Amino acid sequence: MAEESESSMSKLLSGLGGIFTKVRDWIVSRSGLEDFMGETKQKKVPKHALNPVYCLGGVTFVALVVLGLTGLYLAGLYRPTVLEAQQSIQQISDVPFGFYMKSIHSWAANLTIIAILLHTLRVFITGSYKKPREFTWLSGVILLVLTFSFVLTGYILPMDERADVTRETLSGVLGGVKDIPLLGDVFGWLAGGAQEALTGAYWLHVTLLPLGGALFLVFHFYMIRKHGISGPL
Amino acid sequence: MNQEVVETSIEDAEEAGRPFLPNHVVEEMGVIFLVTGIIMIIASLLRPEEVGLPHIFFAGAHEMADVVAPWFAGLVILLVVIFLLALPFLDRSEERHPFKRLLFIIIMLGIILVWLVFTILGF
Ligand code: HEM
Numbered sequence: 001m002a003e004e005s006e007s008s009m010s011k012l013l014s015g016l017g018g019i020f021t022k023v024r025d026w027i028v029s030r031s032g033l034e035d036f037m038g039e040t041k042q043k044k045v046p047k048h049a050l051n052p053v054y055c056l057g058g059v060t061f062v063a064l065v066v067l068g069l070t071g072l073y074l075a076g077l078y079r080p081t082v083l084e085a086q087q088s089i090q091q092i093s094d095v096p097f098g099f100y101m102k103s104i105h106s107w108a109a110n111l112t113i114i115a116i117l118l119h120t121l122r123v124f125i126t127g128s129y130k131k132p133r134e135f136t137w138l139s140g141v142i143l144l145v146l147t148f149s150f151v152l153t154g155y156i157l158p159m160d161e162r163a164d165v166t167r168e169t170l171s172g173v174l175g176g177v178k179d180i181p182l183l184g185d186v187f188g189w190l191a192g193g194a195q196e197a198l199t200g201a202y203w204l205h206v207t208l209l210p211l212g213g214a215l216f217l218v219f220h221f222y223m224i225r226k227h228g229i230s231g232p233l
Numbered sequence: 234m235n236q237e238v239v240e241t242s243i244e245d246a247e248e249a250g251r252p253f254l255p256n257h258v259v260e261e262m263g264v265i266f267l268v269t270g271i272i273m274i275i276a277s278l279l280r281p282e283e284v285g286l287p288h289i290f291f292a293g294a295h296e297m298a299d300v301v302a303p304w305f306a307g308l309v310i311l312l313v314v315i316f317l318l319a320l321p322f323l324d325r326s327e328e329r330h331p332f333k334r335l336l337f338i339i340i341m342l343g344i345i346l347v348w349l350v351f352t353i354l355g356f
Pocket residue numbers: 053054055056057058060061064116119120122123126128129133136137139140141143144147217220224228229230317
């Protein structure tokens with residue numbers, strides 16, 4: 001009896017397995033994933049790259065994905081006006097998971113900075129910016145600037161004490177920029193009033209920076225795939 | 234005896250490595266769960282505004298802007314970014330070992346040191 005049910009169980013399982021294989025094969029053949037999968041199956045990760053410091057780019061990426069997802073949630077609840085910003089951020093805590101989403105967004109941002117700095121250091125120490133990986137490095141530096149811009153514009157959004165300090169320092173540090181023709185238009189809001197700065201920061205934080213970031217991330221990954229990971233020292 | 238070859242060639246390093254699919258992918262998934270798990274645990278235990286960690290990253294720039302002048306801090310940051318962008322074209326030797334590129338290692342250490350000093354002063 002037990003044997004019988006066991007064999008019908010294994011029949012069911014192998015039947016399910018067969019269906020799974022068929023569906024997978026169909027998706028692979030129709031989507032053109034075939035070549036990609038074939039190539040990927042052959043790939044081996046070199047021994048030296050199994051070292052955890054080679055994981056830091058991936059950790060940065062995971063943290064960025066977490067930031068994107070929680071950011072989508074928060075953007076629906078935040079109101080970018082001087083009068084409402086602080087209040088709307090407090091109100092997020094009243095919504096289910098709201099406080100949790102805010103906290104995760106903030107901690108993931110900290111992790112991103114730590115991970116990206118350590119990743120940069122790893123790539124620098126192993127000399128991986130050298131020929132032929134110049135473009136990988138250049139796109140990385142742009143990603144670094146974008147990441148810090150994300151954090152700075154993010155600081156302005158709550159319109160609290162830290163936002164004032166950030167705005168003040170930014171307009172001092174970038175003081176000369178507002179007089180330069182084209183750049184001045186893009187960064188002119190820094191020297192403007194509180195609402196102007198908030199609108200500018202919010203716009204950068206949720207449109208230009210995510211778009212630019214995604215673009216350079218795709219390019220970064222394409223370059224890594226093209227050249228492979230750098231060899232052992 | 235085989236050691237030397239493994240150390241110098243990417244092909245041999247790959248040969249001695251681990252298959253990407255499925256071994257490496259499975260481990261990567263583990264790392265992804267670990268990272269998101271850590272973020273979620275910290276996020277549920279600590280309120281970000283109570284810790285003040287974010288200030289640390291920018292304390293150096295604030296301090297430099299205060300002590301010297303805001304435009305000077307801006308210039309220094311701009312020069313560091315330009316240096317990073319130019320690095321692959323400045324350091325053109327084939328050498329990748331850190332001890333064989335001492336000049337650039339020293340410049341980078343200098344940048345990190347200045348940053349650390351201003352961060353400590355500003356904090
Ligand atoms: C948004 C941030 C970034 C992400 C998600 C990212 C992701 C990655 C990943 C997953 C790798 C594969 C190897 C590894 O993880 O170590 C990698 C390699 C690399 N990254 Fe990044 N990266 C970022 C920022 C940067 C920055 C700031 C730089 C340098 C200034 C940089 C330069 C490089 C270089 C040169 C490689 C090739 C390394 C090699 O072949 O050994 N990346 N990146």
